[in-house]
Amino acid sequence: MAEMQFTPQMLLEKITWPVEDSDDEDFDLDTTCRITGFLRMFIETGTLAQLLTFWVGWEMLPPELRVEISGGTLPTSSTCFETLKLPAHFKLYMDFEKALVAAIKNVNPHLSSCCELLELILRKGLQQPVLGLVHRDYWQCFEQLLQHDNCGRLSAVSLAVEQTLACRKLLSAQGRGRYLLRLALRRRVLEGVIKHLLHTPKVLEWYNPAISLLMNEEFVEPFMSLLMVLSEMDFKLDMENCSFLDESWLLPVCDMYEAVPCRELGMVLRYLSGRVFVLKLLPGSQAQVDKCVHPGDIIDEINGISLRNACNGQAGVVISRLKGRPLSLRMLRWCVQEGGVYRPIIKLLRALREENPSLQLGPSPSSQQPTNQGQRPTPSQIVYIVQFLGKTNIGMNGGKEVLQHGIPLVLQQNQPSKQVHLDLKETHLICTEKSNMTELFQHHYPEISCVGRFGQPDYTVFAFCVADSPETTQSTGFCCVVLRASTVKECEEIVNRIATGFKHTEWFV
DSSP: OGGGGSOHHHHHHHSOOOOTTOOOTTOOHHHHHHHHHHHHTTTTTOOHHHHHHHHTOGGGSOHHHHHHHHTTOOOOOOOGGGTOOSSTTOTTHHHHHHHHHSOBOTTOTTHHHHHHHHHHHHHTTBOOOSSOSSOOOHHHHHHHHHHHOOSSOOHHHHHHHHHHHHOTTOOSHHHHHHHHHHHHHHHTOHHHHHHHHHTOHHHHTTBOTTTOSTTOHHHHHHHHHHHHHHHTSOBOOOTTOOTTTTTOSOOOOEEEEEEOOOSOOOEEEEEETTEEEEEEEOTTOHHHHHTOOOTTOEEEEETTEEOTTOOTTHHHHHHHHTTTSOEEEEEEOSBOTTSSBOGGGHHHHHHHHHHOTTOOOOOOGGGSOOOOTTOOSSGGGEEEEEEEEEEEEEESOOSGGGHHHHHHHHHHHTOOOEEEEEEEOSSEEEEEETTTOOEEEEEEGGGEEEEEEOOSSSSOEEEEEEESOTTSSSOOOEEEEEEEOSSHHHHHHHHHHHHHHHHHHOOOO
């Protein structure tokens, strides 16, 4: 109510703008024009609260200032060359300044509002074809630029349009237009794209000059000022997370799940409206052990192969083609970072629940313990300090029975021992010398034929067998690698972890 009494026009009039011939050393005409244009965008369309929400976030303002603004009291304001310190008593000025220069990512709460505003301007006054056979959107305008703009400087626009056309996750003109806008923001070329649009009459004639902002000189100038501001901002957007742009500017939480080669991942899938949903995880399966996939999540792509608009069984076909290779799955989460359901899939989740009343959605990010990005509390994060005792060729048999004579053979050779780091990662193990961090060997779990402990003298010695020259086509037999742990418990733990890694990576041949 009272909020509507305080408008950007009032703020604009209250600002003390410096004059060009002033003696002020901080005067910057370019900055002045940009801020002026930016503010004028909101003069007829919103309140100061909307301006602040778009620019820095209403929630960033101190509570007492929000009360003052809502009460209709006009705060004092500074000059524009001080980066427009909106009210002089704006206590979070440092946060405000950081918000202007910080990288903008998919999770930025104001990103969708910014994109919606740009989309609204580009659609304003866009006329539909007379016959109405095809719905015209601003995407078609960008496409037509390649045919009708004769300036010869369309390289950035052409590349953006070509990349958009090549994206298989987009099914509609709306999705492609939104993808191109995000791409232009990321590459800082949106201002150039709109300039090309403004000097291409064949495309501009699609707009109604009476209501289009692009055809109105009074509005074009502040709009271009806004684009100039946006071109200086750092948009670090994940362009692969685009499968929902056909439906919404709101994008889901997107995570990568790296799975080792295995017999089966153990996920029950349901294909619904072109999406591949995870219904449940099989007990003891690779997916359940890794704890990176949850019921309700969507498989967006596998090893770069998009599953957007997938038909029944398509995910299984893709995985079967990749048999024996590590899998990289792009997962779209059913919930947002704050813990609520991702709105564009609410109806789909409701349909899944009607079909499967027992469906239990996985935990939301807010209900889990925070971990470092890209890390999971799995055996892949364990590094042991052990003694490397040596290795030797044991012939063409790599079965577990050879360990009983392979280990004594290495011990009898009295090779110089080295203190090493044994890093048991998710898909492979790496051994590096502790003194100089030189890598001694690296083996993927499928290369390991067996692993076990030596029964004497103190149960701290263990070994595993690998192909002696896995990089060559001609086999030279197997090699027995022998190491010593610091304790019996640690030795048993290492053997179990290697065995677990091998179990999850073995394939039937």
